[in-house]
Amino acid sequence: MAATENKSPVNSKSLEENYSKKTLRKLQSEVCTQLSCSVCPKYRCTSLKMYDEHLKSKKHLRRKFRKESESLWYCEACKLKLPNDAEWVKILKVEVKSVM
DSSP states (O other): OOOOOOOOOOOHHHHHHHSOHHHHHHHHHHHHHHOOOSSOTTOOOSSHHHHHHHHHSHHHHHHHHHHHHGGGSEETTTTEEOSSHHHHHHHHHHHHHHHO
C-alpha cells in the first residue's frame, strides 16, 4: 500500500521563507486595495488585520444593522422606506388624521 501524504495549508512561516518582507508588504497592499466594505463604502484599509478589525468595530456593526433593518419599516400607502419605528408611528398618525 502506498502511504498518502498529508498536505498542510500554506502558513505564514513558509511565505516568509519564500518571499522577502518587501515583497510580502507589496502583495498585502495589492490585496488590501481590492478589499472593500459593502456597508462602509468610504472605508479603506492598509492591511488584512485592519480590515478584520473594521468588520468587528462598533461603527461597522451599527451601519450593518441599520442597512439590514432599513427595509423593515416600509409604508405601502406612502411607498416610503422608514429608518426606524418612531418614523413609522409618525406616518401612521398622519395617515389616521388624513382619513378622518
